[in-house]
Amino acid sequence: MESLYVIKIGGNIVDNPTLLNTCLQSFAKVKGQAILVHGGGKMATSIAKSMGVEQTMVEGRRITDEDTLKIVTMVYAGYINKNIVAQLQALGVNAMGLSGVDGNLIKAHKRTHDSIDYGFVGDIDAVNTDFLLQLLSTNIILVVSPITHDGRGQVLNTNADTIAQSLSTALVSKYNVHLIYGFEKEGVLKDMNDPSSVITHIDRPFYATLKNQKIINEGMIPKIDNAYEALDNGVQSVIIGKAEKINELMNGTAGTIITN
């Protein structure tokens, strides 16, 4: 089977034009099929601020009220998505941007929770694999923003790491899928303050140890959980590392590889 890379780039990359451009230059060198999933970043927060829309965070998560949903839809699916696509086009990559709404790519439902109302946050129900395969067969490079819908006209805000994992697992029957989580750090670090302390390989027992010893911080745990969800569902490999080093992450000379 042909290889396919699903590459997620985080909000801190998207926020920084120089980092983003370096990252896209690296992405442009990827041979063969690839999907780029981008996160949101601080731009939504700063636009909310300038519009006087208050942002509520509960346990580190943004509550997506109606005004915030409007802003993230604008920023993620509009500004960020189209600017990434325009930059990739300029780099000779025939890219197309889309959200989970388009072609019913990602259907989700509004999150329900016993005590917290997350607002218009979507948890994924289904990926439209046929549509995805149809698009990929045209050899176009897809750039996906983390906006989904419920099929009844409601747009929803969805975690970009989870979108990358869901798209990856949806494609395992047709491709050897590799999932890359690109962010601002070199990989999973033993010491948060030492960029050279990259843990090059994490398997399940080691992951348990790292969690027990509290070496892995809270922000990293959902990412690695997503990685295991992907591996459990047939994804070949998951690599976490610096978004500007996509090529090195692909050839195993940088980042942290997660295995079973």
Next chain:
Amino acid sequence: MESLYVIKIGGNIVDNPTLLNTCLQSFAKVKGQAILVHGGGKMATSIAKSMGVEQTMVEGRRITDEDTLKIVTMVYAGYINKNIVAQLQALGVNAMGLSGVDGNLIKAHKRTHDSIDYGFVGDIDAVNTDFLLQLLSTNIILVVSPITHDGRGQVLNTNADTIAQSLSTALVSKYNVHLIYGFEKEGVLKDMNDPSSVITHIDRPFYATLKNQKIINEGMIPKIDNAYEALDNGVQSVIIGKAEKINELMNGTAGTIITN
């Protein structure tokens, strides 16, 4: 040849959720191939205001400075586009949103003018017809936002009427193309204040007369000029009328038909 309808809906429709929903319900009944092009509306202006971004108008046209470009990219390609697509999906229409940036669909150049700096306004150079035909062959319904790019990474703000006309003329070799300009009025009116004064048919000599007699107002002239540009390039018919009456405009029981 198969028929294809390119239907443009104006900003006043997009601004009004009730009108927009009626219009999309009407659009959902269209049989066969269709492309929906949407304009921008006042939402960009109100968001600019709430963000403290001043809007400059010169001769009735918005000057697209850097901040305004950011806002229109967010609002048109993000908020409006994704919400229209989500609503169409809810109505059972398999729609996909895209801008002129995606798949290099519409390449443009920054407008140059002797005395006015329009800012980041794009005049269209080329439509990627192959890509458009490839998408249409999958029977997906395309929803196009009026954002284009210059191929060098710069996103541009482009007139939606002109986009509808350019997409129409790009497709005449493969389809019998019909172009519909849907807006808030019943059609081209003899008396601006009398909605029943629709001129049902305008040909070139009559258009010249209407212009000479100043019966057609300044806002309508570029629309009809676009209509003639389309007809000159092989589009079968152009109809101007109420956006909520797409079906009636299609079967000739409402609106103004423009012919040579």
